[in-house]
Amino acid sequence: MQQAIPYKSWPLPCVNASSRPASSTAVPPRTGKSNGGKDVLEIVSENAVIVFSREGCCMSHVVRRLLLALGVNPAVCEIDEKDEAGVLSELGMMSREKGKTVQFPAVFIGGRMFGGLDKVMATHISGELVPVLKDAGALWL
Amino acid sequence: MDFPSTQFVPSRTMGTYEPIHQIGMWGENFKSIGNANISASVIVDVANKLENESETTSHEMLTPSSKHDQEASKPFDKVQRRLAQNREAARKSRLRKKAYVQQLENSRLKLIQLEQELEHARQQGPYVGGGLEAGLLGISRAVNSGIAAFEMKYERWMEEQNKNMCELRSALNAQISDIELRILVESGMSHYFELFRLKSIVAKADVFYVMSGTWKTSAERFFSWIGGFRPSELLKVLVPQIDPLTDQQIFEVCNLKQSCQQAEDALSQGMEKLQETVSATLASGQMGQGTYVPQVAMAMEKLEALVCFVNQADHLRQETLQQMSYILTTRQSARGLLALGEYTQRLQALSTLWANRPREPA
DSSP states (O other): OOOOOSSOOOEEOOOOOOOSSSOOOOOOTTSOTTTTOEEHHHHHHHOSEEEEEETTOHHHHHHHHHHHHHTOOOEEEEEOTTTHHHHHHHHHHHSSSTTSOOOSSEEEETTEEEEOHHHHHHHHHTTOHHHHHHHTTSOOO | OOOOGGGGSOHHHHHHHHHHHHHHHHHHHHHTTOOOOOOHHHHHHHHHHHHHHHHHHHHHHSOHHHHHHHTTTHHHHHHHHHHHHHHHHHHHHHHHHHHHHHHHHHHHHHHHHHHHHHHHHHHHOTTOOOOGGGTHHHHHHHHHHHHHHHHHHHHHHHHHHHHHHHHHHHHHHHTOOHHHHHHHHHHHHHHHHHHHHHHHHHHHHOHHHHHHTTTSOHHHHHTOBTTBOOHHHHHHHHGGGGOOOOHHHHHHHHHHHHHHHHHHHHHHHHHHHHHHHHHHHHTOSOOSSSOOHHHHHHHHHHHTHHHHHHHHHHHHHHHHHHHHHHHSOHHHHHHHHHHHHHHHHHHHHHHHHHHTOOOOOO
């Protein structure tokens, strides 16, 4: 059963680091679902770069360190185990490649689904990552 | 001349006290794991036999004057008491023996387990640890076959690799066309990608095997980073071999070096985080009670991320090789592949030399 998407996306009470240059209002951590938390859609559109991951996932740590090394401070949204399935399916629907299954860590750049760690690494080596980040306004210089 | 007094005890008294003394001895022997094979019934038989003997000798023990008077009651009581004592001693002895046999059985099982573990570890090299809780036999067989399969394939891979190197060497010297050279380069690169694929399969069977680099020579292991070569190191070795480079190429190679370094650092930091996580999980809860199955089970779950790391590291190696082949010309790529192959051969030669170095006499 899918969540109804257009007007209400999956509500998330999640930890939100500041991400330049998008404004990030501090999200009250883990209070109620619908009141305190933000929606996936909101979060993705508000942040130039955001990483969705499981709690304490080491691979998302890798993604974060890499982005930090490039000068980007990514927003991070750690998903509870119980919300995992719902968030993943919603992220999958937001992805351009509709057929592909989304896995954690999932990176969104400029409001659009970018990919997982594989994609980030590959584009970084090929030199394509930095221009994409600049386009999204996550990097200057 | 001083002799110990026991030597002069008359035999008949010896006869009387012997049964109890002998059974008492069984207790001593039991503790020192001595005559363990006397069955309980034998003890009782011996006890009874000696009892019968002592019955007769006890008569002679008594002073002649009181013998006839108390013959009916005293000797009878004493005999009964002695019988009861012997029965009691025999019973205790049987219980002790039972406990001892149980202990032996447990030790035997433990020994079998340890032998299996040793065999398992011997087959796989110094870094693999079996998990006793995990059903040792079943899992080790599957792991062993995965590893055995990989080692066979790796041997073939090495042979093919050497063949490729020879072909590449003669092709470069023979000045063949770029198109033909391109085919060799592509095939050489695919060969490396094939190794990454093989590693990914065996990593699922035993990630520690891949991490330890057991299948490689010792010098190669010395330089190992997450189960293989470090891409940035590779570039440092290769680039001087493929001079001259155009300015554009130098710029691109420089960028690639930096990207590699950043990616490696990110992965290394992720590995550190994984270590911290596993360590924290393993150390959680109170220590010292000898119960830790939940902690170990949780740590196992976390360790599964290690497979991801090995895959990501190989993915990085593949992307780096691929990117190099885009930046370089065909001829340069060929020289690069050759250099990489020979560098590995030098490492392997170093390992052999090291293993065979003359040791100083003790």
